Amino acid sequence: MGKITGFKEFERQDEAYTSVKDRVKNYKEFTVPLSEEEKTKQGSRCMDCGIPFCHSGCPLGNLIPDFNHMVHQGEWKKASWILHSTNNFPEFTGRLCPAPCEQSCVLGIIEDPVSIENIEKNIVERAFKEGWIKPQPPKNRTGKTIAIIGSGPAGLATAQQLNRAGHTVTVFERDDEVGGLLRYGIPNFKLEKGIIDRRVAILEAEGIIFKTNINVGVNYDVKDLKTFDSIVLCGGSTERRSLPTPGIDADGVVQAMDFLTQQTKVVFGKEVKDQVLATDKNVIVIGGGDTGSDCIGTSNRHGAKSVVNFEIMPKPPGHRSPTTPWPFWPLQLKTSSSHKEGVERNWLINTKEFVKDENGKLIALKTVNVEWKMVPGERPQLIEIAGTEKTWPCDLALLALGFTGPENTLADKLGIKTDARSNYKAEYGKYQTNVKNIFTAGDMRRGQSLIVWAISEGREAARQVDLFLMGKTELPTKDTSGDLVAM
Missing domain, CATH: 1.10.1060.10 (Alpha-helical ferredoxin)
Structure with a gap:
């Protein structure tokens, strides 16, 4: 090649x-x-x-x-x-x-x-x-109707595939615009929202119906979903992880996703009350993943006085670790464009206290350095290193700690079983829940993961829904060799 x-x-x-x-x-x-x-x-x-x-x-x-x-x-x-x-x-x-x-x-x-x-x-x-990407509506409609809850990458992929099979698809989104975390969880400097809009325009022209500002199970009765032949839950993993740390309720401790969502809305002229700003503040971002990186980039654009990043895990090696040889995903240090814009990065550090003033405002963080004790056959143990306590000036602490799982609203109201991690239970490759006409895909099924997995699961779930409704399907699937086959 x-x-x-x-x-x-x-x-x-x-x-x-x-x-x-x-x-x-x-x-x-x-x-x-x-x-x-x-x-x-x-x-x-x-x-x-x-x-x-x-x-x-x-x-x-x-x-x-x-x-x-x-x-x-x-x-x-x-x-x-x-x-x-x-x-x-x-x-x-x-x-x-x-x-x-x-x-x-x-x-x-x-x-x-x-x-x-x-x-x-x-x-x-x-x-x-x-102009090669044009709407391709199906030539015939099956008469089957499908509701998809969530318009992130899993929901959008599911919708397009099922629409191509000729079903009538309605996508429900609780935010004011389509896209899920693509819209409000990813900063505009990484994904300009016009990129989403042009694709949504294609999907609408193909016949997919989008309904925004509808939070199924909250302002939309789940009983109304009974009019659909099948339902696919693609609501994502949105329960944010916090810390069991004294002072976590301080004014100035903010969840990263709130911080990022507000800024994206401001970029597009939407009303945001009491926007959290990093301007002229000492900012500490807790969490070393992509969301933490996004907070760093956004804080620098606000004009923060200083930006510091905490990560409780060890610093990864600069090159591929022997523990993750090719072709596996490597344990390796990642330096993003946001890191290069200015940040002090710290590893093996644990926050012990969020320090408040007499008015409840955040003024500092107390930390201690840590190490991980590895015992074969046991869970790693976090050990604090005596004499390494430190106080950091901080006006804004951003919690970029990931997500613990999906919200349970739909599971409770629809009678969906969940697994030990609170994910909506459905076998990989089948995507069917314990309620036979309800399927689930993406982060809601597998937990917090990659965008490419969300799209993959959406495509595969769509095939299973089509098979369930019609008894056969011509939608493609990926076999174990990576080739696409229709069955």
Whole structure:
């Protein structure tokens, strides 16, 4: 695939960023696209590796060598067709996916892997630019109606697949606009919301019905769902993790998702009462994942006095750890564009107290350094290191600690069984709950995970719903080899 000797001739080139000084002044995307010639070269780096492990690294089973080869040949329209055959929304994954495919790229054993994610983004952007992505409503309708709860990537993928099968699909979203965490959980500087809007316009033109400001089970009676032949729950994993730490109720301790959601709404002129601002404040972000990184980038754009990041786990190595060899997802330090905008990062540190003044306002954090004691056959033990206590000035603490599971409202009102982690129970590959006409997919079923898994689960769940309703299905599925088959 690609040019036979391309991986020897061309080095990996990633998109550049505009300067930190310029990009922190706004909330727009700030990548600088490669030249057309360079994009073709990057596709040419794809090896004729025999067994493309990138297929198994990608939860969607994207046909990566195939679309890389088309890019190498300048066949961008064919590349778009191949890419969309397995991925409904490559404009999202091409910006937000951590690219497990690249970590399992065979070339990555000896050199920098193929820049698969960026190639993917450029394919879909070229396709939109050229007008190749057009609404494709089904030729016939089955008469079956389906309600999908949640309009994140899992819900949108489920909706498009079931609509393609000819069913009439209605998507319910409790926020004021479609997109789920894509809309309000991801900062605009990582995903401009016009990218969501143009895709939603395609979905609407294909016949999908969207209803916003409807929180099923709260302002919409679940009894009204009985009019639908099937229901798919794609509400995500939205119960936010907190800390059992003294002073957690201080004015100035804020959940990261509230902070990020407010800012995105402000960017688009929506009314936000009492917006939490980092301006001229000492900000501490607790949590070292992507959400923590997003808080860092947003705080710098607010003009924070200082930004510090706490992570309770050890600092990962700079290179792939021997404990996670190729082609597995590596234990490796990740430095995001937001980190490069300014932050002091700290590992193996635990917050002991949020210090308040007499008015209940946050003024400091007390911490202690820790280590993890590993005992074979037992859970790791967190050990505090005596004499390492420290007090940090802090006006705003952002909790970016992830999510514990989905909200239980729908499970309670619909009689859905949950597992030990509170996820809605449905067997992987079947997606059917204990209520036979109700299915679930994405983070609501599997717990907090990646966008690419959400889209994959949405596609697979749609196939199972179609099979349940019609007794057969022509929607594609990914078999164990990564090939797409219809059954």
